[in-house]
Amino acid sequence: MLRPGDKLIKELGGLHKFINWDKPILTDSGGFQVWSLGELNKVSEEGVKFSSPYDGKKIFMTPEDSIMIQENLGSDIVMAFDECTDYPSTYDDAQKSMELSMRWAKRCKEAHKSKSALFGIVQGGMYTDLRKESLDRLIDIDFDGIALGGLSVGESKQEKTEILEFMSDKLPDDKPRYLMGVGTPEDIVEAVRYGIDMFDCVLPTRNARNGQLFTSEGVINIRNAEYKNSDDPIDINCDSKVSQNYSRAYLNHLQRTNEMLGSMLATYHNIYYYQSLMKEIRESIKNNLFAKFVKDFYNRRNLDMPEGPL
Template sequence: MTTFNFQYDLVAKDHNARAGVFHTPHGDLLTPIFAPVGTQATVKAVTPAQLKEIGVTLVLANTYHLYLRPGADLVAEMGGLHHFMRWDSPILTDSGGFQVFSLAGMRKIDEDGVTFKSHIDGSIHRFTPEKAIQVQEQLGADIIMAFDECAPPYDRAYNQQAVARTHRWAERCLAAQTRPDQALFGIVQGGIFPDLREQSARFISSLGFPGHAIGGLSVGETKEEMHRTLELLNQILPEDKPRYLMGVGSPEDLINGIRRGVDIFDCVLPTRLARHQAAMTRQGRLNLMNAAHARDPRPIDEKCHCYTCTHFSRAYLRHLIVAKEMLAATLISIHNIATLVYLVQDARRAILEGTFEQFAEEFLAHYTLPEKAQA
């Protein structure tokens, strides 16, 4: 197994927004970048070929889910995730930490790791930092995550303990890593508390990871608190390493994150919304079940050049939804993923041109937040 130099080249900055290139064994990632989530080695309802056509270059898979089913041993036997799911571009896996810690009442945390019950059959399993790295090495993604503890954002005592444990586990993850062709990212925790976030960012940065993830955001805190945290971390995290904001992916959050120095995003939102008849646009969300669309010949977005918008009307999409046809989820997912991919591509172009602040202001001025949008 050959060593790979996971170099990040910072190409341009516009205020705090960054355009860069992160080199991986399966290709270069042009940042900022959005990665759709393929929880179980598949982006729901969308084929790899359709993702390629959209312009997706990075997908995320979930360690916890793949460990339980079909099992990391099987994936390794099948040649690793790239071969198993027939995706020849970069893949990122999380450590399983967030899924494990979200199993309230089904897990027990101690200094060594976490014992948890499977949500599938109730069987008992255990993750330690070493186990999380072993499983991710079997899965074979290009970018892997340290095992961390995600705490409720407002519980200071819990966050103090979780930050300290996350730091100890980060060191153990580094010691356990054996594959030099995988970029292991450390994760910054600390809830909404500036002193804990600063402490975590400085410690994780000192360990020499090739990239850094920001965990514990978009888990119940306000947008303002998330923005303040990102502004703080932007001042501390090293400029020559990529920054990955975990689990964040609404259009306004992408723009606000890029504005505060974030390079990589992932989220289940575009495909989840598609399965609930909601389309993403640069003006806000569109409920395609609305009767007003029954005879609407327009595409979801007349300015979008995705496959869905260049071929199908809102009327047809609504018909598919009402008829409970599977194609509805596929076509709306294609559009929603494309909306986010095209948005970050345009943001990158604006950074390179030195016009990102204007681009961000104009986008946010015309974007209607979901809670304010019409049904």
């Protein structure tokens, strides 16, 4: 929206051409990003007023603006504009926030004109009855997919699991199920057990910049001194170019000297790991081996497998 701007990207042929990416692109509506600005935003029935983090300029965005911006970008999956519910929230605050998001969801549906898929976002905080009401209203509006929002905003793991368990048998079977802002490999495997199909998260890239690498046996911090003289690959079970061609000692050196290449290689590895994880999950489900996959996943990490469906 702000840099380089959705109108410029539209003029240049959309995001697919702009970044030379011929696969699906999902864009967020901006609701979470505005929420993350904290006191820099002001929410009203019409939309959100916030200050640009770049120059302080006042900007007002409506649900209709959000849809237009995403359509200008040429997204394949467009998200409805919502208000991310604070955590913790009182019941009354969560209810007001959810109801506002549902009114905005209807406006987004009416504003959506492109051939892209439009997903609605379930809100309601940690209150199951509000979550159910939100879902029912989204189903009535008839979105192409359903997302669960507000589950990566500081709540405990137990609270997140309780919401996932509650929603698992209520989400439509004929629409994609998208868990927003989640998460670790363990979070993803658990969510799939509750029927979730899609995820997004900054962890693979953000953690890579801090030297944290995801492996089949868990997370390692490659900056630690124990890897200074290690000739071992990052992950012996991973066939990424990084694991196959570079030692832990080399990645340790790059990270400790703040070489840009260190973050680049770590980012490549982490994204490759996540892609491989999702591929394993899909194949195990296709071959009716998901229960075995889950047990092996936790065994490799020396972790107790949480209770839940298989």
